[in-house]
Amino acid sequence: MREKTGLTISLVLVVALIFGxxxxxxxxxxxxxxxxxxxxxxxxxxxxxxxEQNAIDMAVKxxxxxxGPLGKEVMLVRQDSQTKxxxxxxxxxxxxxxxxVPAIIGATSSGVTIAISEVTIPNQTVQIxxxxxxxxxxxxxxxxxxxxxxxxxxxxxxxxxxxxxxQGSEKASTFVVENPYGLGLxxxxxxxxxxxxxxxxxxVGILKNKSSYRSELRTAFEGDPxxxxxAAYAKDDIVAMKQWYELDLPxxxxxxxxxxxxxxxxxxxxxxxxxxxxxxxxxxTSFREKFSQNYEDTxxxxxxxxxxxxxxxxxxxxxxxxxxxxxxLDASRVEKAKLIRDHLRDVTNPPxxxxxxxxxxxxxxxxxxxxKEINYEGVSGAVDFTETGDVVNDFMIxxxxxxxxxxxxxxxxxxxxxxLEKHGIMKEYEERxxxx
Numbered sequence: 389m390r391e392k393t394g395l396t397i398s399l400v401l402v403v404a405l406i407f408g409x410x411x412x413x414x415x416x417x418x419x420x421x422x423x424x425x426x427x428x429x430x431x432x433x434x435x436x437x438x439x440e441q442n443a444i445d446m447a448v449k450x451x452x453x454x455x456g457p458l459g460k461e462v463m464l465v466r467q468d469s470q471t472k473x474x475x476x477x478x479x480x481x482x483x484x485x486x487x488x489v490p491a492i493i494g495a496t497s498s499g500v501t502i503a504i505s506e507v508t509i510p511n512q513t514v515q516i517x518x519x520x521x522x523x524x525x526x527x528x529x530x531x532x533x534x535x536x537x538x539x540x541x542x543x544x545x546x547x548x549x550x551x552x553x554x555q556g557s558e559k560a561s562t563f564v565v566e567n568p569y570g571l572g573l574x575x576x577x578x579x580x581x582x583x584x585x586x587x588x589x590x591x592v593g594i595l596k597n598k599s600s601y602r603s604e605l606r607t608a609f610e611g612d613p614x615x616x617x618x619a620a621y622a623k624d625d626i627v628a629m630k631q632w633y634e635l636d637l638p639x640x641x642x643x644x645x646x647x648x649x650x651x652x653x654x655x656x657x658x659x660x661x662x663x664x665x666x667x668x669x670x671x672x673t674s675f676r677e678k679f680s681q682n683y684e685d686t687x688x689x690x691x692x693x694x695x696x697x698x699x700x701x702x703x704x705x706x707x708x709x710x711x712x713x714x715x716x717l718d719a720s721r722v723e724k725a726k727l728i729r730d731h732l733r734d735v736t737n738p739p740x741x742x743x744x745x746x747x748x749x750x751x752x753x754x755x756x757x758x759x760k761e762i763n764y765e766g767v768s769g770a771v772d773f774t775e776t777g778d779v780v781n782d783f784m785i786x787x788x789x790x791x792x793x794x795x796x797x798x799x800x801x802x803x804x805x806x807x808l809e810k811h812g813i814m815k816e817y818e819e820r821x822x823x824x
Contacts, residue, residue: 419717420463421456421709423448423702424483426494426504427518431471432596432621435651436496439692440518441466444493446683447702454750457709458717469495473503480507480515490514490724493701496694498522498568505534512722514729516701519694521645522572523817526776532729535777537697537704537768539668541569542817545576546808547783547799548617548642548666553584557614560586563604563628564619564644566593573619573644583811589613594620594628601628602635609637619644626655633659642666650690653791660788669784669798670696670769675745679767682746699745700766707735707743707752707764736764736771780805 425444428437444464452461465487467479476495483489484507492508495501496519508515509530517525517536526540552560560581564570571593578588589611594604605628608616618641620628625647632641643652643665653660670676679699680691709716711734712727719727735752740761743752752762764771769781780801786793808814 419460421458421460421706422463422465422487422489423705424465424467424487424489424492425702426467426469426476426479426483426492426500427698428471428496428500429466429468431469432623433471433496433519435622435649436519436646436692436694437469437471439687439689439695440494440496440698442687442689443683443695443698444518444702446686447699447706450746451703451706451749454747454753457706457753458714460717462706465489469497469500469504471497471500473497473499476500477503477507480504480513484508484511484513484721488721490721491516491705491728493698493705494518496520498525498572501525501534501536502528502568505530509533512725514705514725514732516705518698518701520569522568523576524568524572526778527818530777532777533725535732535773537701537766537771537779538694539781540778541573541576542808542813543780543801543804544645544666544783545573545578546580546804546813548577548644549580549584549586550799550804550807551664551666551785551797552581552615552617552642553586555615557581558586559589559611559613560615560617561588561590561592561608561611561613562617562619563592563594563608564617565621565624566595570594570619574617577617579816580808580811580813583813584807594624596621596624598624599627600631602631604628605632605635605637612638613640615640615642617642617644618647620646622646622649622651626652629656629659639663645693648693648786648793650692653788653793657791661791663788664796665786665788665793666783667693667786668769669782670767671782673744676767679745696766696768700764700768700771703748703766704732704736704764704771706749707756707762708732710749710753710756711735711762733773735762736773738763738772 427441469476491514498520501517501520515534521541562574564574592608645667647665648667740763742765744765783799785797787796
């Protein structure tokens with residue numbers, strides 16, 4: 389009996405050692421810092437989602453190569469929203485209840501982000517959207533748990549209306565995907581255009597994944613608009629624009645940010661030449677050029693619309709955890725989320741010494757360990773979160789020439805804000821969406 393007992397104890401010890409080797413985690417018995425991401429890896433926004441997920445992965449690699457927050461590696465748990473609100477909400481449930489993440493990076497598509505927020509807010513989980521722009525998100529009753537690195541449609545719509553009126557446009561229509569993103573941008577543009585003295589003829593919503601948009605196109609061009617603001621997703625936009633060309637309708641398109649994707653040029657060729665496109669303007673700097681080059685070298689694809697914003701959201705969370713300090717590691721999941729929420733602006737907003745790509749995390753960590761303040765300057769631009777969790781960017785009008793996007797006119801954020809204030813749009817939106 390003694391021999392059997394000794395053998396049993398020996399086996400138990402061996403098994404314990406084996407399992408310990410598998411589950412002990414990183415060196416020194418340290419645990420991972422766990423984060424979640426939800427991106428549209430499939431569905432109508434898959435091209436964007438894959439680019440954003442690549443950028444998130446790139447940021448995690450840069451963070452871990454610099455020693456990780458508080459000396460711990462970041463473990464990223466990825467989920468696919470499928471570009472569907474229900475799938476996004478389900479993914480959020482999994483990340484929170486199964487994986488136990490305190491913060492989620494994503495999503496893209498305002499409808500998906502809002503669906504996710506209905507899970508993250510009551511479960512007290514930080515959510516930083518990387519490519520959702522609906523005005524509704526600004527006014528979510530979220531207890532400051534929802535932020536975004538993509539600028540809201542109220543600014544994009546205002547910039548588009550400013551430019552259209554400056555070009556002498558008196559009549560306008562919109563042609564948008566029928567979801568919170570498209571409808572939100574359509575209303576933002578229409579409200580600003582009308583407030584500035586223009587007339588809106590038609591606001592046309594389109595369904596995704598249709599083989600024909602000829603009827604919707606004819607409606608959008610009724611009344612001879614001077615400009616048609618187009619906020620369809622790239623996949624559907626390509627179909628629609630080929631049919632617009634076949635129908636020989638007037639060349640008065642004005643493309644929303646989703647139009648500035650390489651796929652549009654690749655698929656449309658000469659059809660796309662001469663089309664104006666608006667998008668966020670990121671000042672050219674050596675570190676932003678280096679990010680673009682490194683991204684393209686790593687993934688063999690060009691930077692997409694929201695790629696930089698995804699990188700910045702990830703980096704901001706990691707720097708925040710470093711700022712919080714060791715108490716973060718001993719906190720519960722909800723406590724961790726609250727700490728991230730409460731300290732996010734400490735590392736992204738002025739004052740503080742600027743830290744930038746490619747050594748933003750390494751430099752930021754060094755300064756924070758010295759007790760100094762930092763200000764993360766993102767690859768998408770300044771990541772200065774407002775009280776409502778938004779960022780405000782400059783915009784740029786590009787014109788497609790010789791199948792390339794060429795800069796035409798910069799629209800400064802302060803000019804957009806002045807335009808919106810002048811015409812009462814900011815007050816109107818607060819009254820419309822506030823408290824919802």
